[in-house]
Amino acid sequence: MVVRPYNDELKYLEKISDHCWRIKKGFQPNMNVEGCFYVNSRLERLMLEELKNSCRPGAVGGFLPGVKQIANVAALPGIVGRSIGLPDIHSGYGFAIGNMAAFDMDDPLSVVSPGGVGFDINCGVRLLRTNLYERDVQPVKEQLAQSLFDHIPVGVGSKGIIPMNARDLEEALEMGMDWSLREGYVWAEDKEHCEEYGRMLNADPAKVSMRAKKRGLPQLGTLGAGNHYAEIQVVDEIYDKWSASKMGIEEKGQVVVMIHSGSRGFGHQVATDALVQMEKAMKRDKIETNDRQLACARINSVEGQDYLKAMAAAANFAWVNRSSMTFLTRQAFAKMFNTTPDDLDMHVIYDVSHNIAKVENHIVDGKERKLLVHRKGSTRAFPPHHPLIPVDYQLTGQPVLVGGTMGTCSYVLTGTEQGMQETFGSTCHGAGRALSRAKSRRNIDYKEVLEKLDQIGIAIRVASPKLVMEEAPESYKDVTDVVDTCHAAGISKKCIKMRPIAVIKG
Amino acid sequence: MEVEFSKDNFLLPDIKYEYLDHTADVQLHGWGHSLKEAFEQCGVAMFGYMTELEYVSVEQCYEIEAHGDDLEGLLFHFLDELLFLFSVEPFLVCKKLEITKFDLETFTIVCRCYGEPFELGKHPQGTEVKAITYSAMQIVQKPEDANYEVFVIIDI
Numbered sequence: 001m002v003v004r005p006y007n008d009e010l011k012y013l014e015k016i017s018d019h020c021w022r023i024k025k026g027f028q029p030n031m032n033v034e035g036c037f038y039v040n041s042r043l044e045r046l047m048l049e050e051l052k053n054s055c056r057p058g059a060v061g062g063f064l065p066g067v068k069q070i071a072n073v074a075a076l077p078g079i080v081g082r083s084i085g086l087p088d089i090h091s092g093y094g095f096a097i098g099n100m101a102a103f104d105m106d107d108p109l110s111v112v113s114p115g116g117v118g119f120d121i122n123c124g125v126r127l128l129r130t131n132l133y134e135r136d137v138q139p140v141k142e143q144l145a146q147s148l149f150d151h152i153p154v155g156v157g158s159k160g161i162i163p164m165n166a167r168d169l170e171e172a173l174e175m176g177m178d179w180s181l182r183e184g185y186v187w188a189e190d191k192e193h194c195e196e197y198g199r200m201l202n203a204d205p206a207k208v209s210m211r212a213k214k215r216g217l218p219q220l221g222t223l224g225a226g227n228h229y230a231e232i233q234v235v236d237e238i239y240d241k242w243s244a245s246k247m248g249i250e251e252k253g254q255v256v257v258m259i260h261s262g263s264r265g266f267g268h269q270v271a272t273d274a275l276v277q278m279e280k281a282m283k284r285d286k287i288e289t290n291d292r293q294l295a296c297a298r299i300n301s302v303e304g305q306d307y308l309k310a311m312a313a314a315a316n317f318a319w320v321n322r323s324s325m326t327f328l329t330r331q332a333f334a335k336m337f338n339t340t341p342d343d344l345d346m347h348v349i350y351d352v353s354h355n356i357a358k359v360e361n362h363i364v365d366g367k368e369r370k371l372l373v374h375r376k377g378s379t380r381a382f383p384p385h386h387p388l389i390p391v392d393y394q395l396t397g398q399p400v401l402v403g404g405t406m407g408t409c410s411y412v413l414t415g416t417e418q419g420m421q422e423t424f425g426s427t428c429h430g431a432g433r434a435l436s437r438a439k440s441r442r443n444i445d446y447k448e449v450l451e452k453l454d455q456i457g458i459a460i461r462v463a464s465p466k467l468v469m470e471e472a473p474e475s476y477k478d479v480t481d482v483v484d485t486c487h488a489a490g491i492s493k494k495c496i497k498m499r500p501i502a503v504i505k506g
Numbered sequence: 507m508e509v510e511f512s513k514d515n516f517l518l519p520d521i522k523y524e525y526l527d528h529t530a531d532v533q534l535h536g537w538g539h540s541l542k543e544a545f546e547q548c549g550v551a552m553f554g555y556m557t558e559l560e561y562v563s564v565e566q567c568y569e570i571e572a573h574g575d576d577l578e579g580l581l582f583h584f585l586d587e588l589l590f591l592f593s594v595e596p597f598l599v600c601k602k603l604e605i606t607k608f609d610l611e612t613f614t615i616v617c618r619c620y621g622e623p624f625e626l627g628k629h630p631q632g633t634e635v636k637a638i639t640y641s642a643m644q645i646v647q648k649p650e651d652a653n654y655e656v657f658v659i660i661d662i
Contacts (some may be wrong), residue, residue, distance in 0.1 A: 156557065156624075156631045225637075272637045437662070
């Protein structure tokens with residue numbers, strides 16, 4: 001890493017609009033394209049502070065600030081356009097979390113990087129609507145939270161309750177949500193409201209190690225731990241009434257359920273296996289990167305292709321996982337209200353993937369090109385009329401689900417034409433960490449967090465007490481700042497705001 | 507593979523590990539009088555993050571084997587094997603690790619892992635470890651001071 005005094009570093013950064021900064025070539029060595037990041041004034045301060053801290057003389061350790069990571073990604077072979085940081089960006093493994101980058105599929109040198117997808121492949125958010133209102137749920141809120149907690153396995157060491165053997169797993173990996181549909185866990189309409197219809201067709205379970213399958217099998221249908229959650233939320237604000245009505249959201253007070261989870265140990269192992277393989281491929285093909293953690297392989301190499309096929313299987317695993325929890329959520333609600341999920345109108349509004357790489361067509365320099373788009377901690381946000389979004393949302397643009405943190409609000413945005421042009425149809429994914437986990441545990445009091453949640457009327461069920469501090473809202477950037485920045489920059493548009501009334505966490 | 511062991515004269519090692527700060531993840535720091543000990547401590551540290559080890563009793567012993575291309579790779583795969591032992595049958599949480607073969611020519615480790623299967627209700631749920639990383643991995647060897655330290659960032 002190039003270490004310069006902070007003021008010299010700033011010469012490479014230029015504010016090009018109220019909400020966007022440009023990272024010039026030379027900020028890191030060998031940059032093929034420029035970088036950029038989206039921030040408002042508050043997020044800008046966090047971003048620059050992080051850079052400043054890393055410029056201190058004698059600083060050691062592997063901690064690279066987000067801006068530097070964006071620039072390192074800009075130095076990868078085959079990258080086109082810009083390496084883009086979204087407002088919720090924070091330092092991650094190789095790629096920052098909240099970084100997107102697109103690589104030209106027709107350039108033989110272009111790479112695919114598991115670090116650009118993340119360990120939790122196809123981690124994402126699903127939103128279910130109901131026809132219930134806050135007044136229906138408030139009196140039974142605690143029971144409902146408990147019931148969800150009892151239905152959905154959460155936290156370290158929990159095991160799935162959907163019956164599953166090794167052969168079922170193979171089929172699920174290949175079929176994604178088609179498997180869930182065949183087994184009767186989801187409704188046919190659910191698939192329509194999912195990216196890729198809940199199934200990546202290039203998935204090949206044969207490219208997945210036995211280790212990953214073994215880790216995945218007991219964990220299918222579990223929520224996980226860390227920042228994953230299931231929340232009962234209430235519509236708090238509607239910014240775009242027409243688009244909201246297309247999603248079945250009619251007025252304030254309507255109850256929805258948000259599920260945030262991914263591909264569990266299965267995806268983690270697929271990523272780990274690929275990183276080991278790619279280290280070897282990099283040596284063989286002499287691919288130079290600025291950071292050892294940016295392990296990658298040429299898209300057309302055996303390792304690159306194998307990873308994409310295994311990643312697709314992990315993506316399918318994640319969809320089956322979220323679908324299984326959709327089933328359990330519907331059961332919990334139906335039991336509580338003594339009716340059926342159908343009568344509660346519990347449709348999937350949408351399901352987004354915010355850790356994934358996909359082949360997409362984009363216009364670059366006036367020409368249509370086939371790109372491999374990496375989104376790590378970044379959500380696809382396609383504009384109205386895009387062929388890859390479902391019929392129901394052709395006129396509104398793709399719904400983008402942005403989850404907050406325990407106790408803060410969440411948002412639904414829609415994709416815009418400007419986002420398509422500026423960020424390859426990508427936007428933010430959540431709040432983004434501001435404090436380290438250890439710092440949160442030291443500075444935040446367990447009881448205070450719970451009391452605060454209680455005061456604002458949020459029921460909480462959490463498997464691990466220390467997670468309460470780690471995941472407290474104070475540990476994160478303000479999700480409203482993040483979303484407002486995306487809205488003001490025009491890369492997506494605010495549609496609905498929700499606030500939680502019950503949280504279930506690992 | 508499960509192996510026999512005797513509870514007679516079974517001693518638990520001292521704690522020679524800690525958890526260091528990192529933005530989204532956590533850094534394990536293990537140390538000891540030999541590299542072998544530092545590796546063992548680092549492994550136990552990982553289990554200590556997943557649950558509280560005082561609730562774990564030693565009932566079973568499993569033997570694992572790990573290989574690497576270099577020393578860093580060996581540490582990586584050693585921890586990855588331990589994570590695997592926890593993630594699948596027997597779902598073992600370990601309170602003590604005993605490396606019985608520590609071969610730095612072929613980069614091979616054979617280790618006896620003492621603990622019991624993770625059980626909800628008995629063992630508090632800590633944080634889930636997603637993966638081991640090479641990120642900022644450091645292996646410090648100071649034979650002259652009989653001091654060895656390892657630093658590993660785990661993705662959580």
